[in-house]
Amino acid sequence: MRTGVIGLGDMGSGLAKNLILNGFECWGLDLSETRMAAFRDLGGHVAADVAEVGRNADAVFVMVMNGDQAKDVILGGLRDSMTDGGAIILSATIKPREAREIGTALENSGLHLIDTPVSGGFPGAQSGTLTMMAAAPNDVLDRFASVMQAVSASIHRVGTRPGDGQTVKACLQSLIGAQFSATFEAAALAAKAGVPGQVLLDVFSTSSAGCGIVNNALQKIIDRQFEGTGSHINTMHKDLTISMNLGEELGVPLHTAAAAMQIFHA
Structure with missing residues (x-):
């Protein structure tokens, strides 16, 4: 083929x-x-x-x-x-x-x-x-x-x-966006409180909150790797815009996704 x-x-x-x-x-x-x-x-x-x-x-x-x-x-x-x-x-x-x-x-x-x-x-x-x-x-x-x-x-x-695949992707991205933003906030809170990043990663990765997105994001924060991560802020913002648009069309409030979108917009 x-x-x-x-x-x-x-x-x-x-x-x-x-x-x-x-x-x-x-x-x-x-x-x-x-x-x-x-x-x-x-x-x-x-x-x-x-x-x-x-x-x-x-x-x-x-x-x-x-x-x-x-x-x-x-x-x-x-x-x-x-x-x-x-x-x-x-x-x-x-x-x-x-x-x-x-x-x-x-x-x-x-x-x-x-x-x-x-x-x-x-x-x-x-x-x-x-x-x-x-x-x-x-x-x-x-x-x-x-x-x-x-x-x-x-x-x-x-x-x-057509559209069924994009609908599932919009739901997925609303979740992923929220996971990223919550991870960033938790990392900032820990840093201000004097908790080492590695301690946070060790705990999170073995807890019920541990997952690929959380673990990977924390590791990159610890390594100060903010470029070449395989993810782009503009793409995440675009995807969350799609999620928010779908929520508006269906009358579903997406408060957490909206908060995440503000972080990626900033």
């Missing part, structure tokens, strides 16, 4: 790398010439535009920053260039409503939309151990399972409709 990746940043470059490592032919596109050169060095085929990716791929991952970019890529190039029966794998995190709009626009196009945002960040993307929240009919997920398995460790079938 021929594959493609549009958006070769921290996440997309990992998708492309693992597709190639698993024996898939891969076409890629990014606005950055540096990223395109790195992709070429991995053995990827560099495309001149979105349509060239579409013409040469049976399954295309779209890993861009927001819904507007996803719509431009999918409706402005992939829809008209891919062969009938192909799949657009929407792995970017966008608003559920935007995913539904894309799904509606693809009706009768002959193409399948797999709405599957991911979790795991830069480390998960590069190591091929992402968690995928996949929404599409089961026969479509079965058909393209090998492509998705090449980039992930866990594929959760969370629904059949």
Whole structure:
């Protein structure tokens, strides 16, 4: 099966790398010439535009920053260039409503939309151990399972409709944002009280509060590693904006997520 990746940043470059490592032919596109050169060095085929990716791929991952970019890529190039029966794998995190709009626009196009945002960040993307929240009919997920398995460790079938995957991701990010902000506050409180960071990590990591996010964040605070962490403040703020938007649409107050969003905004 021929594959493609549009958006070769921290996440997309990992998708492309693992597709190639698993024996898939891969076409890629990014606005950055540096990223395109790195992709070429991995053995990827560099495309001149979105349509060239579409013409040469049976399954295309779209890993861009927001819904507007996803719509431009999918409706402005992939829809008209891919062969009938192909799949657009929407792995970017966008608003559920935007995913539904894309799904509606693809009706009768002959193409399948797999709405599957991911979790795991830069480390998960590069190591091929992402968690995928996949929404599409089961026969479509079965058909393209090998492509998705090449980039992930866990594929959760969370629904059949466009937007179902993004809805689960919005819920997940509201939780993750709250975990980060609570960890930062606890670390600041401990520091002001004179409690060493390592003591805090030792206690938290073996308590009921211990988890990957808390433990990893505390370790990076102790190590004073505030760059190259695999997480970006702007991305977290964007994702929390999506969570807050969904809460507003559904009439669900998200007080904790709102507080977390203020921390990432500051």
